[in-house]
Amino acid sequence: AVGFFAYQGQTDSVVFSFRNSGASVHFLGGPLVPARQSLGFSGENLFALRQRSGGIQITTADSATSGFALRYADARTPGPPAATAIGFASQAPQDGVALLGAREIAGRVRGIVVTQDAGVTWNTLVIGLPAGGKGILAAYVPIGFGPFTYQFALVDRVARGYRTIVETSAGASTPVVTPAPPIIGSDPQGDIFLVSSVLGVAPTLSTLSARTGTWSPPAQMGEIQGAIESIGFSSQSNGIAISTLAGIPRAFETSDGGQHWTRRGVLAIPQVG
DSSP states (O other), rough: OEEEEEEOSSSOOEEEEEEEEEEEEEEEEEOOOOOOOOOEETTEEEEEEEETTTEEEEEEEEETTTTEEEEEEOOOOOOGGGEEEEEEETTEEEEEEEEEEEEEEEEEEEEEESSSSSTTTTTTEEEETTOOOOOOOEEEEOOTTTTTTTTTEEEEETEEEEEEEEETTEEEEEEEEEESEEEEEEEESSEEEEEEEETTTTEEEEEEEETTBBBOOOOOTTOOOOOOEEEEEEESSSSEEEEEEEEEEEEESSSTTTTSEEEEOOOOOOOOO
């Protein structure tokens, strides 16, 4: 069992990691990049994305010094922090990908690096996106890459909403356009789950199969009330979604791949003061 959390928004972030053998404290030596996926595990190795001098660095925890050692540095001006993420395949932890403020320049996406040796070395990856985008707004690395050596999702703005494209080592998926920024999740097999959620409209769920490379037709998630905040699956069938209604978070569970959802209760919010 492995877990972690970090204090952000300060000069030197602190990362706490927890294993069966106990807890460790690591000093990042700089601010953690303010992104949803700024920490990741490759097997037993903890990686963190650190902000330094206008660029983003990939670092790994050093148990001997209780700090972080530099693995890769992107000295160029990064794109939006929301387009930053790092992750490794849960079933093949030697394979990983990091998006370092991914940005589109002249039709090509820069700021992407991949590894196939558990983060010891990183190689630059340059991909193209279909025309029509107006800047990358978000990035997501799934918990599994399926049959691929890397996999990630990019969200950019288009004329009629927000476009999501899943990139893999075998090529790009068909784009999905949603009226609002999508909520994206995954399972260990490399399947991608995309929610289109707009207040006042029943949310819909689409699934990209890692085996077929095709999206399922959108399925209505009528049992879920409020705005969906996150979604994740432990298998293609079993998943959890979190939504908020009137500021209260609620959990919902599915056992049929998102066709039906069952309410599992309100998530308690600790009271302070």
